[in-house]
Amino acid sequence: MRAERCAATPDLFAAAADAQDTVPLEPGAVVLPGLALPQAEQLLHDVAGVLAQAPLRHLVTPGGYTMSVAMSNCGPLGWTSDITGYRYTATDPLSGRPWPALPAAMATLARQAAARAGFDGFTPDACLINQYSAGARLSLHQDRDEHDLRQPIVSVSLGLPAVFLWGGARRSAPVRRIPLSHGDVVVWGGPARLHYHGVLALKGGCHPLTGEHRINLTFRCAS
Numbered sequence: 001m002r003a004e005r006c007a008a009t010p011d012l013f014a015a016a017a018d019a020q021d022t023v024p025l026e027p028g029a030v031v032l033p034g035l036a037l038p039q040a041e042q043l044l045h046d047v048a049g050v051l052a053q054a055p056l057r058h059l060v061t062p063g064g065y066t067m068s069v070a071m072s073n074c075g076p077l078g079w080t081s082d083i084t085g086y087r088y089t090a091t092d093p094l095s096g097r098p099w100p101a102l103p104a105a106m107a108t109l110a111r112q113a114a115a116r117a118g119f120d121g122f123t124p125d126a127c128l129i130n131q132y133s134a135g136a137r138l139s140l141h142q143d144r145d146e147h148d149l150r151q152p153i154v155s156v157s158l159g160l161p162a163v164f165l166w167g168g169a170r171r172s173a174p175v176r177r178i179p180l181s182h183g184d185v186v187v188w189g190g191p192a193r194l195h196y197h198g199v200l201a202l203k204g205g206c207h208p209l210t211g212e213h214r215i216n217l218t219f220r221c222a223s
């Protein structure tokens with residue numbers, strides 16, 4: 001993530017700072033609007049530190065497609081992909097070094113969000129950092145490379161808004177469009193753990209904290 005900032009804008013996000021609501025998507029899945037707002041600047045500071053050690057990169061899928069979303073990781077395990085498949089690794093394939101440690105503020109938020117959604121004791125060992133620029137998108141997919149599917153996924157949105165696609169257990173199920181703003185957190189697990197989801201192509205814009213990007217942090221228990 002680059003540290004460029006936009007011209008000062010009215011604080012459009014403050015209104016949601018006290019949001020304590022939980023918006024159910026369906027059993028096992030909730031949106032927690034604004035939950036990450038109080039920590040957003042700390043989180044982005046921590047993300048910048050991680051990316052200084054493990055830079056963003058555009059991974060190639062087993063199908064040979066170069067992903068439009070730029071990715072990196074922190075934590076004991078990191079999600080990666082190349083022409084041979086998707087997997088979690090303990091080291092960054094670019095450097096051969098272990099992925100940067102999971103910053104404490106990130107781990108704490110993930111645990112709190114999971115608990116708020118009814119998943120106590122969540123201890124993520126992987127955080128995928130996704131950076132979206134204008135036009136970047138994530139097609140419908142399941143998160144299914146983790147061993148313990150009893151553990152939820154915690155997904156934190158920072159920076160530019162996006163439209164999250166929330167489908168069902170089958171790819172063909174109807175897909176809902178869920179607008180996600182800076183500070184929103186989505187948690188899915190239990191009966192919704194393998195539901196298809198994705199992100200529509202990001203609209204261009206400028207956010208005071210992330211410039212022309214959306215940053216998504218996806219916490220998983222992968223081992």
Ligand code: SIN
Binds near residue numbers: 155164197199
């Ligand atoms: C993901 O599915 O890994 C990311 C979802 C998001 O960017 O909101």
Ligand code: FE2
Binds near residue numbers: 197
């Ligand atoms: Fe995903």
